Amino acid sequence: MDHAIIREEYRKLTQLLIEEGLTITTMESITSGQIASLITDTEGASAILKGAFITYSNEAKIKNGVPEEIIERYSVYSTETADAMAKACAGAYHADVGIGITGTAGNVDPANPEASVPGQVFFSIYYCGTIHSYQKEIGILPERLDYKLAAADAVYQELINLILSDSEGDVHYES
Numbered sequence: 001m002d003h004a005i006i007r008e009e010y011r012k013l014t015q016l017l018i019e020e021g022l023t024i025t026t027m028e029s030i031t032s033g034q035i036a037s038l039i040t041d042t043e044g045a046s047a048i049l050k051g052a053f054i055t056y057s058n059e060a061k062i063k064n065g066v067p068e069e070i071i072e073r074y075s076v077y078s079t080e081t082a083d084a085m086a087k088a089c090a091g092a093y094h095a096d097v098g099i100g101i102t103g104t105a106g107n108v109d110p111a112n113p114e115a116s117v118p119g120q121v122f123f124s125i126y127y128c129g130t131i132h133s134y135q136k137e138i139g140i141l142p143e144r145l146d147y148k149l150a151a152a153d154a155v156y157q158e159l160i161n162l163i164l165s166d167s168e169g170d171v172h173y174e175s
């Protein structure tokens with residue numbers, strides 16, 4: 001994982017969010033706040049980052065608005081859980097964009113062994129009233145930070161595409 005490239009991507013994303021006047025929040029599990037951290041690496045991010053939740057445990061997800069029934073029915077590692085995370089954080093802060101992300105890094109989760117597949121990530125983007133759901137398989141990586149950055153990169157790729165496709169040519173952006 002090239003950390004410098006991912007940081008540069010998020011710098012561009014943060015600047016685009018500022019230009020577009022779009023607010024953002026995250027509810028992060030596998031990335032443990034990495035996405036919010038990357039957003040705040042850019043000056044002026046306080047104009048768009050409304051707040052963030054690190055919900056590493058099932059309990060934290062539930063306490064922050066993810067219905068327990070969703071986790072019980074679909075597992076913590078599911079599109080449905082990521083969707084609920086994105087909706088909950090966007091709703092909590094009345095943000096234009098909400099990111100919900102869950103998954104397993106390089107090992108089976110001892111708290112959820114039946115549902116965890118190493119390297120499998122589920123994330124959802126609540127974007128201006130609509131949920132967009134994604135699943136990403138990340139290969140074996142040397143460190144947990146690499147999984148966080150790979151997951152953050154996947155979110156970046158999808159979010160930037162949503163914003164640019166929605167802007168209908170109003171934004172002049174080069175990646």
